[in-house]
Amino acid sequence: MAKSPNPNTPLTEHLAYLLAQANREINRQLESRLSAEGVPVEQWRILKVLSDGEGHSMGDLAEAVLLNHPTLTKMIDRMVSDSLVYRRQDAHDRRKVLMFISDRGKALCKRLNSLAASQEAHILENYGDKATGELKRLLENLIDAAS
Amino acid sequence: MAKSPNPNTPLTEHLAYLLAQANREINRQLESRLSAEGVPVEQWRILKVLSDGEGHSMGDLAEAVLLNHPTLTKMIDRMVSDSLVYRRQDAHDRRKVLMFISDRGKALCKRLNSLAASQEAHILENYGDKATGELKRLLENLIDAAS
DNA sequence: TCGAAAATGTTGAATGTTCAAGAATTGGGA
DNA sequence: TCCCAATTCTTGAACATTCAACATTTTCGA
Numbered sequence: 001m002a003k004s005p006n007p008n009t010p011l012t013e014h015l016a017y018l019l020a021q022a023n024r025e026i027n028r029q030l031e032s033r034l035s036a037e038g039v040p041v042e043q044w045r046i047l048k049v050l051s052d053g054e055g056h057s058m059g060d061l062a063e064a065v066l067l068n069h070p071t072l073t074k075m076i077d078r079m080v081s082d083s084l085v086y087r088r089q090d091a092h093d094r095r096k097v098l099m100f101i102s103d104r105g106k107a108l109c110k111r112l113n114s115l116a117a118s119q120e121a122h123i124l125e126n127y128g129d130k131a132t133g134e135l136k137r138l139l140e141n142l143i144d145a146a147s
Numbered sequence: 148m149a150k151s152p153n154p155n156t157p158l159t160e161h162l163a164y165l166l167a168q169a170n171r172e173i174n175r176q177l178e179s180r181l182s183a184e185g186v187p188v189e190q191w192r193i194l195k196v197l198s199d200g201e202g203h204s205m206g207d208l209a210e211a212v213l214l215n216h217p218t219l220t221k222m223i224d225r226m227v228s229d230s231l232v233y234r235r236q237d238a239h240d241r242r243k244v245l246m247f248i249s250d251r252g253k254a255l256c257k258r259l260n261s262l263a264a265s266q267e268a269h270i271l272e273n274y275g276d277k278a279t280g281e282l283k284r285l286l287e288n289l290i291d292a293a294s
Numbered sequence: 295t296c297g298a299a300a301a302t303g304t305t306g307a308a309t310g311t312t313c314a315a316g317a318a319t320t321g322g323g324a
Numbered sequence: 325t326c327c328c329a330a331t332t333c334t335t336g337a338a339c340a341t342t343c344a345a346c347a348t349t350t351t352c353g354a
Binding site for chain 1: 257260266286
């Protein structure tokens with residue numbers, strides 16, 4: 001039987017808080033690596049999703065990169081200005097807009113992947129192979145359980 | 148020996164992404180509970196930290212509740228307007244401002260604690276006692292390792 | 295077939311956050 | 325002691341995000 005949580009638990013023991021703190025820390029590290037290319041983390045995510053070469057609708061993309069629709073629309077506007085991605089209308093459903101990555105975007109994505117990989121390597125060193133794997137597994141399960 | 152990460156790892160296998168996703172999910176759940184009192188998650192954190200009755204400087208508080216200084220200043224302004232907290236100048240170091248929780252703030256915090264506790268209970272049920280404990284432990288270690 | 299409702303994406307206003315600079319105070323070295 | 329650098333917090337402008345409303349297209353039942 002699960003013990004019912006005490007309402008007076010300190011902040012630092014709440015799962016929501018620990019997640020926020022860990023996310024903040026890791027995200028900052030990643031951000032500082034990617035800043036070598038002057039690109040925010042969300043743009044790297046977008047490029048990575050699009051780098052399969054397929055067209056992705058704005059809705060799917062928003063879901064995949066954890067952004068709200070209007071936020072994504074405006075971020076894509078900027079990326080289009082930078083010629084990293086481009087829009088095409090979906091031929092089968094003309095409500096939809098399909099996003100594609102450009103050659104310039106692909107090249108940038110490649111460089112960003114290296115920077116991100118070097119961060120993961122850094123985490124693996126400091127935190128350990130085993131703990132990292134275990135943590136990822138637990139997070140995946142939590143995400144499944146929560147949605 | 149830690150295996151060096153592949154630069155082409157899918158987004159969904161990156162620790163940074165999993166953390167962001169889990170955090171987003173759990174934070175939304177909490178947010179929707181706390182919305183019964185019309186209070187954002189960050190204000191609950193602030194109240195919780197201050198509910199030890201001690202005075203906390205803005206700097207310490209910002210650290211504790213994971214907000215930048217200017218953001219905290221403005222959020223505190225709102226909370227002062229709502230009579231949830233109040234400012235006092237530190238007698239020993241007059242650069243500092245000490246924050247205190249009001250009676251009204253304490254009462255609200257109590258109600259919020261219940262809402263938050265019910266969320267933790269909900270997670271424990273869906274996700275399991277053991278996994279939750281293990282996840283918290285791993286997150287704490289990660290935070291230590293990363294800072 | 296027609297029309298109302300749902301789905302998809304964008305826009306503009308309101309709101310919130312961040313960056314850089316400023317004001318006040320403290321701490322220490324010359 | 326005096327002055328300059330560091331610390332602490334706040335402010336205002338620039339920037340980003342969110343909410344609600346809109347336009348377009350599709351779906352589906354009458």
